[in-house]
Amino acid sequence: SVTTSKVDISCTGGNTGSITINASGGTAPYQYSNDGGVTYQSSNIFTGLANGNYSIYVKDVNVCAVSVGLVNISQTVDITAPTITCPSNITAIATSASGAIVNYSAPTGSDNCSSATVVLLSGLATGSTFPIGNSTVTYRATDVAGNYADCSFTVTVGGTAPAITCPANIVVNNAPGQSGANVSFTASDNIGNPASTITYSKNPGSFFPIGIT
Numbered sequence: 001s002v003t004t005s006k007v008d009i010s011c012t013g014g015n016t017g018s019i020t021i022n023a024s025g026g027t028a029p030y031q032y033s034n035d036g037g038v039t040y041q042s043s044n045i046f047t048g049l050a051n052g053n054y055s056i057y058v059k060d061v062n063v064c065a066v067s068v069g070l071v072n073i074s075q076t077v078d079i080t081a082p083t084i085t086c087p088s089n090i091t092a093i094a095t096s097a098s099g100a101i102v103n104y105s106a107p108t109g110s111d112n113c114s115s116a117t118v119v120l121l122s123g124l125a126t127g128s129t130f131p132i133g134n135s136t137v138t139y140r141a142t143d144v145a146g147n148y149a150d151c152s153f154t155v156t157v158g159g160t161a162p163a164i165t166c167p168a169n170i171v172v173n174n175a176p177g178q179s180g181a182n183v184s185f186t187a188s189d190n191i192g193n194p195a196s197t198i199t200y201s202k203n204p205g206s207f208f209p210i211g212i213t
Contacts, residue, residue, distance in 0.1 A: 001025055002058050002068045009051055009075045011113030012145040017049035017073035019056065026060035033057040037065060051075040077145070082116035084109040084141035086151035091158065092130065094193040099131040099157045107151055109141030116141040121150060130155045132194060162192030172208075180209040 007018045021044045023030045031040035036055035046054070056068035086107045092100040104126045109116030123137030124130055135155045142148040167185045175181045184205050189196045202213065 002056075002066060004056060004068060004071050006071055006073060008073055009049075010078075012075065012078045014075070014113065015048050015050045017051065018045060018047045019049065019054060019071050019073070020045050021056060021058060021068070023058045023060075026064055027062055029061060031059050033059075034071075037067075049073050078113050078143065078147065079145075080112045081147040081149045082109050082111035082141045082143045084116070084118065084139060084149050084151045086137075086139060086153045089154045089156070091156045094132050094157050094159050097132075097194040099129050101127065102130045102155050102157070103127055104137075104153075104155075107139040107141070109149075111141075111143040111147075114144045116143050123152075124155075130157050132157045132159050160191055160193040162189040162196035164189050164196075164198065174210050180207055182206065183208050 002021060002023045004022070005020045007016075009015070009017045019034060021032050023044070029042065030044070031042060032044050032046070033040045034046045034054040034056055037057040040057075040059065051073050053070045053072050056071055057065050058068060059065035084107050087104050090102060090104060092102050094100050106126060107118055109118045118139055118141045121138040121140045123135060133156070135157070136152055137155060138150055138152040140148050140150045165188045167187065170183060170185060172181050172183055182205055186204060187198050187200070189198060202208070
C-alpha cells in the first residue's frame with residue numbers, strides 16, 4: 001500500500017511545497033516518482049515544489065510500479081503585510097535661509113515570505129535640504145503579493161536666533177543754526193536664520209536734538 005502526505009506553499013510565488021510517500025508491500029528498496037514515472041529517486045520525500053499537480057508512482061526492486069494518483073500542491077494567499085522601521089524623529093539647525101541638509105538612514109523592511117521593496121512615498125530623500133519648520137517623510141514597504149505597510153518620521157529644522165550688533169555710542173556736533181543734527185548709523189545681524197529684520201526706535205538718518213537720546 002502507498003500513502004502520501006504533503007505540505008502546501010505558504011507564500012505567493014514560492015516553491016516550498018513537499019510530498020512524502022510511504023510505501024509498503026512488494027520488495028524493497030523502493031523508487032519514487034512525482035512526474036508520472038518518467039524519473040525516479042530513492043528518497044521518498046520531494047521538496048522544493050511549486051504549486052501544481054504531481055503524478056506519484058512507486059516501484060519496487062522488481063520494477064513493479066504502482067500509480068498513486070495526483071497530489072496537488074496548493075498555494076496559500078499571502079495576506080500578511082510586511083514590516084517597516086523608520087528612523088526616529090530628527091531635529092536640525094538651519095545653516096541658511098533655505099534650511100539644513102539632513103542625512104538619515106533609509107527605512108528597512110522585512111516580510112514573512114520574501115524580501116520587501118522599500119520606496120519613498122512622500123517627503124524629501126536623505127541628503128536633501130529640509131526647510132525651516134516641520135517636514136514629514138513617509139516610506140512604504142511592499143511584498144511580492146502586493147501587501148504593504150507605511151512608516152513616517154518628522155524632520156524639524158529650527159532657525160538660528162539673531163545676535164544684533166549695535167554701533168558704538170555716537171557723539172556729533174549740532175548742525176549750524178540747528179538745535180540738533182541728523183545722525184546715520186547701522187545695526188547688523190549676521191547670525192540669524194532666516195535672515196532677521198532689524199527695526200529701530202529712531203531710524204538712521206533721523207534728526208536728533210541736542211542732548212542724550
